[in-house]
Amino acid sequence: MPFLIGFIALIFIFILSCLKIVPQATEYVIEFLGKYQTTWGAGLHFKIPILQRISRRVTLKEQVLDSAPQPVITKDNVTMRIDTVVYYRIFDAKLYTYGVVDPINALENLTATTLRNLVGELELDGTLTSRDTINGKMTAILDDATDKWGMKVNRVELKNIIPPEEIQNAMEKQMKAERDRRETLLQAEGHKAAAITRAEGDKQAMILAAEGERDARIARAEGEARAIYLAKKAEADGLLALKEAGADAAVLELKKYEALVKMSNGTAAKLIIPTDAVNAVTNNAIFSETTGLGNTTKPAEKPKKVAKEDPCCDK
Numbered sequence: 405m406p407f408l409i410g411f412i413a414l415i416f417i418f419i420l421s422c423l424k425i426v427p428q429a430t431e432y433v434i435e436f437l438g439k440y441q442t443t444w445g446a447g448l449h450f451k452i453p454i455l456q457r458i459s460r461r462v463t464l465k466e467q468v469l470d471s472a473p474q475p476v477i478t479k480d481n482v483t484m485r486i487d488t489v490v491y492y493r494i495f496d497a498k499l500y501t502y503g504v505v506d507p508i509n510a511l512e513n514l515t516a517t518t519l520r521n522l523v524g525e526l527e528l529d530g531t532l533t534s535r536d537t538i539n540g541k542m543t544a545i546l547d548d549a550t551d552k553w554g555m556k557v558n559r560v561e562l563k564n565i566i567p568p569e570e571i572q573n574a575m576e577k578q579m580k581a582e583r584d585r586r587e588t589l590l591q592a593e594g595h596k597a598a599a600i601t602r603a604e605g606d607k608q609a610m611i612l613a614a615e616g617e618r619d620a621r622i623a624r625a626e627g628e629a630r631a632i633y634l635a636k637k638a639e640a641d642g643l644l645a646l647k648e649a650g651a652d653a654a655v656l657e658l659k660k661y662e663a664l665v666k667m668s669n670g671t672a673a674k675l676i677i678p679t680d681a682v683n684a685v686t687n688n689a690i691f692s693e694t695t696g697l698g699n700t701t702k703p704a705e706k707p708k709k710v711a712k713e714d715p716c717c718d719k
Contacts, residue, residue, distance in 0.1 A: 424449045431497040433459040462497040476523045485566040491558045499554030
């Protein structure tokens with residue numbers, strides 16, 4: 405009885421050892437007597453002992469190949485070091501197992517040679533500014549070359565581009581000179597803009613001052629014209645009032661005379677009276693004295709006669 409139990413346990417352990425569980429996103433390449441038989445996907449499988457063998461366990465996840473920096477010579481004979489990063493995945497486990505001896509090493513060497521070929525066609529400045537172009541070309545070339553290995557190259561990125569130390573120093577000096585040039589240009593443009601702004605300000609100030617002086621002169625001229633107009637209007641109104649009052653020619657001549665007197669009110673002024681005005685004044689004075697018209701002085705009262713006493717009658 406113990407022998408039977410041990411035999412059953414041995415059979416059970418043997419069966420368990422023949423059961424194989426393949427994880428998700430993984431494939432097993434199975435050989436039967438040393439020859440490829442099938443590829444197991446994810447799940448539970450039964451392996452025949454001795455006759456079947458798991459040749460390779462292959463993961464289907466995307467993987468990253470980070471290559472070491474490679475010395476590369478550009479078209480203008482500048483040696484620089486460039487390291488790349490390759491993103492790939494395995495889509496066929498059979499081709500990946502039997503297509504090449506060491507797929508990862510083969511991909512790494514193919515990446516290095518392709519990079520040298522592409523960079524050798526470019527100059528230093530073109531290499532530094534054409535990362536996207538190099539990445540696209542390398543992705544297309546590597547993807548086409550690795551199809552027979554069961555590998556799919558999704559993308560390639562240039563991680564670092566390290567030029568020689570003397571080139572780096574020259575590039576830094578060139579960059580500093582370029583920055584100094586831009587700074588000088590900016591300062592010159594600033595001074596130019598400031599000078600233009602000041603000139604425009606002075607121009608506007610002069611224009612405004614001229615306009616202000618013009619407006620002031622116009623205002624003064626209008627004021628003087630208004631004053632002359634009002635003075636003439638007042639004089640005309642006065643003459644009209646004299647005319648309506650029935651003033652004769654003599655009065656008008658007197659008014660002219662008064663006006664001439666007012667005009668001569670000042671130092672070193674000479675008054676020239678026309679002869680007709682003098683004659684008019686003289687005639688007016690004689691007429692006034694003769695007729696008494698226009699004489700404002702009251703005539704003296706005559707003395708009253710005192711009646712003399714009659715000695716005969718009074719008594």
